[in-house]
Amino acid sequence: SRTIKLAVIPGDGIGPEVVAEAVKVLGAVTARDEVTIETSTFQLGAARFLETGDVLTDADLAAISQNDAILLGAVGGVPGDPRLKGANIERGLLLGLRFALDHYVNLRPCTIYPGVTSPLTAPGVVDFVVVREGTEGPYVGNGGAIRRGTPQEVANEVSVNTAYGVERVVRYAFEVAQGRERKQLTLVHKTNVLVFAGSLWQRIVNQVAADYPLVAVDYLHVDAATIFFVTNPSRFDVIVTDNLFGDILTDLAAAISGGIGLAASGNINPTGRFPSMFEPVHGSAPDIAGQQLADPTAAILSVALLLDHLGLTDAATRVNEAVADDLARRTETVRRSTAEVGDAIVTLLTDKVLK
C-alpha cells in the first residue's frame, strides 16, 4: 500500500473550516484504495505571525518539503489589523512557498458546472484551464524605490522573464492541451507594449508548437482576452500566460463560472523535486470565519487536482463527479453549513462506489 505524506496548512479565517471538509473528502475517496494519507498540520498564517512574528522560516520550509504534497486553506488576517501593518502574510507565505518550492505551473481550471448560475447571460459550455506561470514575471520581487516619501520618489517594479522559465511552463501547457479534446492553446500577453517579455513568450510558444503539431495555437492581448471572457468564454480550451496576467484572468474566470467559492488551483512543480501545493483561489474571508458559512467546494476541487497530480486519477474523477452532482442539486432556498456541503459530497462519493 502506498503512503502519501500530506502537509496541511489550514491558515486563517475560513481556511481551517474549508480544509476540514477537503481532508474529509480526501479520506473518503481514498478509503477503499491501497493508499494511506499521512497528514501533518502546519499552523502558518496571520495567527501564527501574531504569536511568533514568523511568516515562513527555513525550518517550516524544510519540514514542509518532506511531504509529497501540500493542501492549503487560505491565509491572511483581518484587513486593517494594525498588528499586521506591513506584514503582508499572503505574499510572504503563498509567494514564499511558490518560489521556494519552484511551483512554476499555477494550474487553474474554469468550468461552469450544470446547475451553477453564471453572471453571464449566455456563457455557453465553459471548460478551460489557465496555465499561469508561477515563479517569474512581475512577481519576482525585483522592485525598488528611491527618494521614498518625497515628491521626487521613483518606484520601479521589474518583470523578469527567462527562456528557461517560460519554456518549461509553455511546454507544460502544450502537454495539457494535447491531452484535451479540443487541443487548443491560447497565449495571452501584451506583446504590443511589453515588447521584450512579449517577444520571448511568443517566440517560445512558436518554437514549442513545432513539437505539438496536433495543438492549434492562437494569441490574444490580455485586454482583448478579458472581453472574450465575458462575451465568449467557451472559445477557450487552454490558456498559457504570465504570472500577473494569470492572476487577473483567473479571478475573472472564477467570477464568470460561479464565483471564487468554486475555483480550485494547483501550484505545481511538475518535476516532483518539491511538493506541489493545492489551494482554493479564494482568500481567508475573516468576516465570515468560524460561522460555517464558507463554501468548501473550491477546497474540495483542489483535492481533486491534488489526487490527479499524485497519479490517483480515478479518485480525482470521483471527487469531480461528486462535486458536479452536488452542484447540480443545489437550490437557492436551502442554505447549508460548510460541514453539510462536505458531508453531502462525501455521501455522493460513497453512493457512487456502492452502486
Place this chain on the structure above:
Amino acid sequence: SRTIKLAVIPGDGIGPEVVAEAVKVLGAVTARDEVTIETSTFQLGAARFLETGDVLTDADLAAISQNDAILLGAVGGVPGDPRLKGANIERGLLLGLRFALDHYVNLRPCTIYPGVTSPLTAPGVVDFVVVREGTEGPYVGNGGAIRRGTPQEVANEVSVNTAYGVERVVRYAFEVAQGRERKQLTLVHKTNVLVFAGSLWQRIVNQVAADYPLVAVDYLHVDAATIFFVTNPSRFDVIVTDNLFGDILTDLAAAISGGIGLAASGNINPTGRFPSMFEPVHGSAPDIAGQQLADPTAAILSVALLLDHLGLTDAATRVNEAVADDLARRTETVRRSTAEVGDAIVTLLTDKVLK
C-alpha cells in the same frame, strides 16, 4: 467667435469611416454655436507606414501640436501582414502621441445605456469612469533582453512610477470624483505583490484624499476588481489605476457595457500644454473595413469627451443625449450602415435643438 483647430487622424481599417461620422456630428452640434472647427487631416497609420516607412516623425508631432485637440479613428494594419512585421504601428503611433503630448490622463467612461444589451444577467445601473494613468507604469518602454534567442535569454520589463506622475493623475481623479454625485473613488492596484509601486500609489491616494474630504476612497486589488466588474459593476463610481491595469480593466468595462463599439476615450493633458486626443477604444478591425459595417458610436462619444474637454459642456451633453436616444431606439432586426448611424444621431441632435 471661437476657432478650434482640430487635428484629425482617420488612421486605418474602419478608422476613416467612424471618424467621418464623428466629424459630421461635431459639425452638427456646433453649427449654432459661436464656434468654428478648423480641421487638418493627418494620414498616419499602417497605410502611411507602408508608403513612406514613417510612423510618427518630429514634423508630424510639431504639426499636430499646433492644434487645440486631436480626433483619432483607429490605427493598425491587417494582422500578419508580412510588410508590417516588427513595425508595431499601434505602439509607435498611439503610445508615441500619448507620451510625446504628455497625455497623463486616459479617461474612459463606462455606462450601460438604456436599451443596450449587456452580457451580464443583472448589471444594475452602471455609470463609472476609469482614470487610467497614461505616461508611466509598464508602458514606458523601459525593457530589455540579453542572450536573445538562446536558452539563456532574460527579458525584463520595468514599470516606472513617480510621485510626480502618480500625484497628478490621482489629483485629477479626485477632481472627477468630487464633481460626481456619488463622489466615490476606488484605487485599483496590486499592492500586495507590486509592493514598491503599490505603496507609492497607496500613499499618494491617502495624501491627496486629505484635500478632498467629500470623496469616499476605497481600494481593490486588480484581480478582485475584475470580479466586481462582472458581479457588481454598479459599485464603481471613479476608478484610478495604473497604465496597464487601466488598459485591461477598460476593455473589460467596454465588454460589460455593450462592447467596444460603444467605448470612448480621452487621452488628456489637463494643463493644456499639449493638445489632448480623443479616440474610440476599439481597433482598426481591417476585416470589416470599407464596408460601412462599423458602429461609429464610440467615435461619436469620443467627440462628446472632446467637447467637454474644450469647455463646450453643453454641446457635449447634447451629443451624449443624442447617442443615448439613438441607442434606446435600436432594434436587433434593423442593421444600419456606419453613415446611417451617424445620420440618425445628427437628426436626433437637430430635432432636440428645434424642439
